[in-house]
Amino acid sequence: FPSRLPDVGTTIFTVMSALAVEHGAVNLGQGFPDFSCDAALTGAVTQAMQAGHNQYPPMAGVHALREVVSRKTEALYGRHYDVDAEVTITAGATQAILTAILACVHPGDEVIVLDPCYDSYLPSIALAGGVAVHVPLTPASFRPDVGKIAAAITPRTRLLIVNTPHNPSASVWTAEDMRALQEVLAPTRVLLLSDEVYEHMVYDGGQHQSSARFPGLAERAFVVSSFGKTLHVTGWKVGSVCAPAALTAEFRKVHQFNVFSVNTPMQHGIAAYMADPASYDGLSAFYQAKRDLFREGLAGSRLKLLPSSGSFFQCVDISAVSDLPDAEFCQWLTREIGVAAIPLSAFYADGFDQHVVRFCYAKRDETLREALARLRKL
Ligand code: PMP
Ligand code: GLN
Secondary structure, three states, X not given: OOOOOOOOOOOHHHHHHHHHHHOOOEEOOOOOOOOOXXXXXXXXXXXXXXXXXXXXXXXXOOHHHHHHHHHHHHHHHOOOOOOOOOEEEEOHHHHHHHHHHHHHOOOOXXXXXXXXXXXOHHHHHHHOOOEEEEEEOOOOOOOOOHHHHHHHOOOOEEEEEEEOOOOOOOOOOOHHXXXXXXXXXXXXXXXEEEEOOOOOOEOOOOOOXXXXXXXXXXOOEEEEEEHHHHOOOHHHOOEEEEOOHHHHHHHHHHHHHHOOOXXXXXXXXXXXXXXOOHHHHOHHHHHHHHHHHHHHHHOOOOOEEOOOOXXXXXXXXXXXXXXXXXXXXXXXXXXXXXXXXXXXXXXXXXXXXXXXXXXXXXXXXXXXXXXXXHHOOO
């Protein structure tokens, strides 16, 4: 039968992780920590299982976890989301993104994406029958150009997807960027999908600018978070969406037939653990130290460091090291140097060579040191 996603193969993250295993490479490709989460967190989940929290939870999520999300969002970003009507627990941010898109995008609707973008956005739009409209982030800095976003809006634009801190570029939106976007969207009915999975990883004293902070954005936004990133448990696949009641109602119509609900003991465990804000408070300092270790290690090399202001990614320009296209360079780097990375071209619809590759520094210091020793051979 004709494929629903004819242009889609296996994701670059799966491909590069498999290649890293095959060649015994240090895997700085796929974004996941190589260290354990806090034992208190696994303890809280074990306790939840032993206490009998093993059957279906409420469709919208365990109440205690929705309370944690609501309280945290209000404390950090100043907007109150009603626990019953405006917060939903999802199977990771990936399901939240697909579900939000399926809930609001009709066939033929336009969805604005900012290139480069996370690899699940375009297939999710395609599954909804939407038409992706591409607006580039400003080359090199990867900063948003709100004027270009404004110019891309048409009467058929249903949704805009933004992501800050940004994967893959590690750039972050400023309050001025958000205010400018708020102004541009004010006269429109464009909805916003705000992917904020790296909300607790912003460096050098910067502040995460959640869409929840800006009333004109929040009133039209699905604000997406991921506990996998925040708690170092990417394999647990638990996330959340905050959105005004009318948007949440439509989101849940799809969610209930997409997964219905998300695994119960993880939700109870995370809720118990995150009752203490210390569970996420120190994350920026923790990852900033890793970023600095990695950047200092590459400082004298011919890999040109781009800024890393948030997320746990470091992009480098490979022009001085190799003429290979970035995708081929990543294969070569994995096989010959023993370090896996992700080519930036994988985050563009047309996949053209960017001569930039992305490393993930969510790794133990000794892993980073081993990778640096290998990369210094370049
Ligand atoms: N959005 C972005 C920008 C991401 O980087 C990721 C994970 N790498 C996701 C969404 C998906 O998050 P989750 O693992 O919670 O599904
Ligand atoms: N989000 C992770 C990354 O960007 C990978 C997630 C996945 O493997 N799908 O590396």
